[in-house]
Amino acid sequence: MLDNSNSDPIDPSRRKFLKATGTTAAAGVISAYLPAHASGAVEQTSENEATLRTVDGAVPITVRINGKDHKLNIDPRTTLLDCIRETVALTGTKKGCDHGQCGACTVHVNGKRVLSCLNLALMHDGNEITTIEGLGAPDALHPMQAAFLACDGYQCGYCTSGQIMSAVALLNEPCGPDDAAVKELMSGNICRCGAYANIVAAIQQVRKRA
Amino acid sequence: MHTFEFIRPPDPAAAIAAAAQSKTAQQGADVRFMGGGTTLIDLMKLNVETPARVLDINRLPFDKIEIMPDGGLKIGATVRNSDLAYHAKVQRDYSVLSQALLQGASAQIRNMATVAGNLLQRTRCVYFRDTAMPCNKREPGTGCPAITGHNRTLAILGTSDHCIATNPSDMCIAMAALEATIHIQGPKGTRAVAFGDFHLLPGNTPQRETVLEPGDLITHVTLPPPIAGSKQHYLKLRDRASYEFALASAAVVLTIAGGNVRRARIALGGVGTKPWRSPEAEAALIGRPTNDATFRQAAEAALQGAKPQSENKFKVELAKRCLTHALRTAAAS
Numbered sequence: 076m077l078d079n080s081n082s083d084p085i086d087p088s089r090r091k092f093l094k095a096t097g098t099t100a101a102a103g104v105i106s107a108y109l110p111a112h113a114s115g116a117v118e119q120t121s122e123n124e125a126t127l128r129t130v131d132g133a134v135p136i137t138v139r140i141n142g143k144d145h146k147l148n149i150d151p152r153t154t155l156l157d158c159i160r161e162t163v164a165l166t167g168t169k170k171g172c173d174h175g176q177c178g179a180c181t182v183h184v185n186g187k188r189v190l191s192c193l194n195l196a197l198m199h200d201g202n203e204i205t206t207i208e209g210l211g212a213p214d215a216l217h218p219m220q221a222a223f224l225a226c227d228g229y230q231c232g233y234c235t236s237g238q239i240m241s242a243v244a245l246l247n248e249p250c251g252p253d254d255a256a257v258k259e260l261m262s263g264n265i266c267r268c269g270a271y272a273n274i275v276a277a278i279q280q281v282r283k284r285a
Numbered sequence: 286m287h288t289f290e291f292i293r294p295p296d297p298a299a300a301i302a303a304a305a306q307s308k309t310a311q312q313g314a315d316v317r318f319m320g321g322g323t324t325l326i327d328l329m330k331l332n333v334e335t336p337a338r339v340l341d342i343n344r345l346p347f348d349k350i351e352i353m354p355d356g357g358l359k360i361g362a363t364v365r366n367s368d369l370a371y372h373a374k375v376q377r378d379y380s381v382l383s384q385a386l387l388q389g390a391s392a393q394i395r396n397m398a399t400v401a402g403n404l405l406q407r408t409r410c411v412y413f414r415d416t417a418m419p420c421n422k423r424e425p426g427t428g429c430p431a432i433t434g435h436n437r438t439l440a441i442l443g444t445s446d447h448c449i450a451t452n453p454s455d456m457c458i459a460m461a462a463l464e465a466t467i468h469i470q471g472p473k474g475t476r477a478v479a480f481g482d483f484h485l486l487p488g489n490t491p492q493r494e495t496v497l498e499p500g501d502l503i504t505h506v507t508l509p510p511p512i513a514g515s516k517q518h519y520l521k522l523r524d525r526a527s528y529e530f531a532l533a534s535a536a537v538v539l540t541i542a543g544g545n546v547r548r549a550r551i552a553l554g555g556v557g558t559k560p561w562r563s564p565e566a567e568a569a570l571i572g573r574p575t576n577d578a579t580f581r582q583a584a585e586a587a588l589q590g591a592k593p594q595s596e597n598k599f600k601v602e603l604a605k606r607c608l609t610h611a612l613r614t615a616a617a618s
Binding site: 189197248 | 289341
């Protein structure tokens with residue numbers, strides 16, 4: 076096993092740092108996606124008012140994500156995925172193919188799983204969105220998150236939030252008891268590492284305990 | 286993606302009035318209705334579709350599945366594929382439709398995709414989806430590179446010298462076999478179109494895929510009353526077991542009496558430029574005993590006019606075996 080005792084611990088601040096610097100560097104580019112009331116990092120790091128301006132044709136909406144209302148000015152082109160990641164800065168939801176072919180961007184809308192890359196944010200004014208951040212917390216994991224950990228249901232982890240969002244939705248869908256039925260209903264979530272066997276095991280573990 | 290104006294019409298009349306300003310309801314329409322978005326947003330990201338206005342119809346009152354007085358089914362335009370597939374009456378009386386829907390796309394996409402959107406699903410031809418390439422469907426008159434290029438997944442029935450793009454829908458294949466009717470509300474009033482008349486062959490106008498005109502809004506689809514004792518099956522053959530488009534598929538609705546076929550409705554998917562109803566196969570089945578010889582004859586009849594391309598000759602035999610197996614499975618059910 077590698078000894079990491081002399082290296083800097085990998086702690087959540089690394090992610091926050093990358094998110095903040097990335098947002099600052101790209102501020103000019105993504106100004107179209109900025110929230111009407113820009114939160115946290117964006118507001119504090121913006122160097123001039125220009126970064127808070129909205130583009131022509133931006134539309135005000137309220138998106139409810141993980142139980143919290145976000146009042147935003149949205150370029151109509153913004154997908155629900157980009158809105159979640161870039162505007163609301165919830166980066167647990169991943170962008171894989173951005174064309175509805177990989178499932179990495181899976182979130183729940185009014186309790187049903189959908190691909191956030193093939194949805195416009197504007198279509199969800201008033202809808203209840205749930206992302207991976209809304210399922211559980213590091214000290215209070217959703218049973219499916221815990222099962223993925225226990226069964227080693229991932230390698231690189233990039234598809235994992237989409238896999239878990241799909242798996243949680245599957246619990247409330249018509250699904251036969253056997254592994255084949257689970258595989259069929261999980262076929263919209265691609266895992267490039269090929270962790271499928273452990274993903275199925277994690278889902279079956281939760282279903283058997285339910 | 287190009288910029289567009291996003292509008293949520295308050296009622297069908299407003300939606301129709303706004304859409305009627307489009308120059309066309311076909312490829313390149315400057316006003317588009319948006320249902321689930323699973324096809325349209327994908328094509329807008331590719332700049333294959335560049336509407337100036339997008340009309341969100343998801344909150345119009347078209348989200349119901351109702352049983353009609355005659356026992357048939359009325360399916361609203363914005364009913365999601367998953368809701369239709371799992372509907373108790375669909376599973377019981379129109380099982381071929383439920384099977385076809387559940388073999389299409391993924392669970393997430395089925396939760397998004399609408400019935401009307403699926404009627405208008407666009408081809409997966411790689412040349413159509415790539416604006417760097419010529420395509421008669423996307424830009425009329427530029428040519429069809431698929432005919433001399435990558436055409437393994439493309440059509441062998443209903444093709445023309447201008448276009449060989451496959452219709453990718455599973456739902457439509459089942460609806461063709463069930464003889465669904467498409468109900469349209471437009472600037473001039475309402476009309477009903479038989480399923481077989483809705484999609485157009487490419488001919489020399491492949492950019493025209495349906496009979497829809499500017500302002501035409503699909504409001505619902507109806508299915509005729511179920512045929513008592515009918516045996517139904519949908520078989521889909523593809524490169525992987527799930528989440529993949531058909532190389533060949535078959536929807537079969539049979540009525541059998543005394544060991545002979547009394548009534549047959551046959552449609553093929555993955556092989557046609559439109560959802561491919563086969564009256565030839567149906568004629569070859571009527572009055573014949575339900576055995577492999579009959580089924581193979583029907584399959585031969587269905588593929589008689591097939592024109593394979595350089596990479597998809599295999600589809601002719603694949604489609605025959607697909608239909609034969611689907612008939613065998615339905616008859617034995």
